[in-house]
Amino acid sequence: MASEPVKGPASYFPSIEKKYGKPIAEWQQIVRDRLPAKHMELVAMLKDEHGMGHGHANAVVAHALSEKG
Incomplete structure (x- = not known):
């Protein structure tokens, strides 16, 4: 069974890292x-x-804000 595709803000992360040259x-x-x-x-x-x-x-902002405690 295949794993679920990444959804939401995280689905953009690979292309963000590639395009802008910094890790998430x-x-x-x-x-x-x-x-x-x-x-x-x-x-x-x-x-x-x-x-x-x-x-x-x-x-990036949505994910960062969702993680802040």
Whole structure:
């Protein structure tokens, strides 16, 4: 039986790592370092300062915020 395909924000991670050259853990740390900022402020930061596309930035932020305790 095949494993379930990755869904949600994590489904973007392989292409984010390949396109932007940093592991997801590094991108998530960049997001956490800017807290407490709002979701869309963090997305805008990734887009403006790191050249990330909207969908990729949104996926990183959503995942990082879901993991913060």
